[in-house]
Amino acid sequence: MADSRxxxxxxxxxxxxxxxxxSIFHRISGNALVFAGLTLFAWWLAAAATSKEAYASFAAxxxxxxxxxxWVGLSWMFFQHLMSGIRHLIMDSGWGxxxxxxxMTATWVFVGAILLTAAxxxxxxxxxxxx
Amino acid sequence: xxxxxxxxxxxxxxxxxxxxxxxxxxWWLQRVTAAGNLVLLIWFVASVLMLPNLSHSGVTAxxxxxxxxxxxxxxxxxxxxxxxxxxxxxxxDYVHAEGLKLLAFxxxxxxxxxxxxxATFSVLAIAFGA
Ligand code: HEM
Numbered sequence: 001m002a003d004s005r006x007x008x009x010x011x012x013x014x015x016x017x018x019x020x021x022x023s024i025f026h027r028i029s030g031n032a033l034v035f036a037g038l039t040l041f042a043w044w045l046a047a048a049a050t051s052k053e054a055y056a057s058f059a060a061x062x063x064x065x066x067x068x069x070x071w072v073g074l075s076w077m078f079f080q081h082l083m084s085g086i087r088h089l090i091m092d093s094g095w096g097x098x099x100x101x102x103x104m105t106a107t108w109v110f111v112g113a114i115l116l117t118a119a120x121x122x123x124x125x126x127x128x129x130x131x
Numbered sequence: 132x133x134x135x136x137x138x139x140x141x142x143x144x145x146x147x148x149x150x151x152x153x154x155x156x157x158w159w160l161q162r163v164t165a166a167g168n169l170v171l172l173i174w175f176v177a178s179v180l181m182l183p184n185l186s187h188s189g190v191t192a193x194x195x196x197x198x199x200x201x202x203x204x205x206x207x208x209x210x211x212x213x214x215x216x217x218x219x220x221x222x223x224d225y226v227h228a229e230g231l232k233l234l235a236f237x238x239x240x241x242x243x244x245x246x247x248x249x250a251t252f253s254v255l256a257i258a259f260g261a
Binding site: 027030031033034038039041042045046048049050052055056059078082085086088089092120123124127128129130 | 162165166168169172176180181182183184185187190191194210211214217218221246247249250252253254256257
């Protein structure tokens with residue numbers, strides 16, 4: 001059915017632009033937040049509600065090398081999605097469609113996400129809490 | 132408005148079968164939950180960073196406070212709802228066979244409701260000191 005519909009003959013003619021990258025990263029980060037983020041979030045809460053032992057098994061995984069890779073990746077995906085999500089909401093208001101502006105905000109989504117991720121871990125390790 | 136088009140004739144629109152189906156409402160709820168996520172997740176991330184530690188006793192004592200448990204439950208509703216809407220769009224874009232699409236929607240809804248129920252119940256259990 002869907003296969004028999006006519007397609008544009010120009011679908012394969014395009015090149016990478018930073019605003020395209022923000023778009024596909026919004027999708028990748030959103031879905032990563034659902035399938036890794038929400039699952040781990042629910043497990044964390046369930047473990048805390050169940051017992052000290054259940055929480056210890058969660059903490060063992062969370063504190064493992066793979067766990068740390070996931071936390072760093074998830075924090076980056078979170079700030080990436082947050083930044084491009086805000087960009088979406090701003091563009092919904094009608095602002096930011098001029099080519100130069102759109103490119104500039106898309107670039108800031110990537111830069112901002114990296115800076116926020118770095119800031120998050122800086123506060124995590126050196127901030128006033130968590131010791 | 133699309134009222135002149137055959138493809139969006141009265142009955143089809145009532146049955147939600149026009150090309151937009153129930154898309155505008157979906158789009159709007161994605162925005163409302165996005166705003167909810169933004170506020171609640173900034174609160175959550177900042178609060179977790181300020182906790183003295185992430186031990187079992189520390190975390191449960193934190194969640195047990197009403198002014199933590201209530202926003203946490205709001206956060207669960209907002210993020211899980213937003214997630215359901217968002218993943219649905221992804222499925223609609225990539226899964227075109229009707230049967231497979233239906234299965235994917237059902238699996239998505241089961242996952243969201245199950246994980247959301249576990250998360251909500253856990254917060255309540257901690258808050259009411261189970
Ligand atoms: C930090 C606050 C957040 C904001 C401001 C935000 C914003 C948005 C917006 C505006 C959209 C719609 C994009 C579109 O119409 O194309 C969206 C999509 C999405 N969001 Fe979020 N979001 C946030 C947090 C989250 C969280 C925590 C999750 C995971 C639970 C999530 C998962 C998704 C998914 C899966 C999509 C669909 C992406 C796609 O098109 O495939 N978002 N988000």
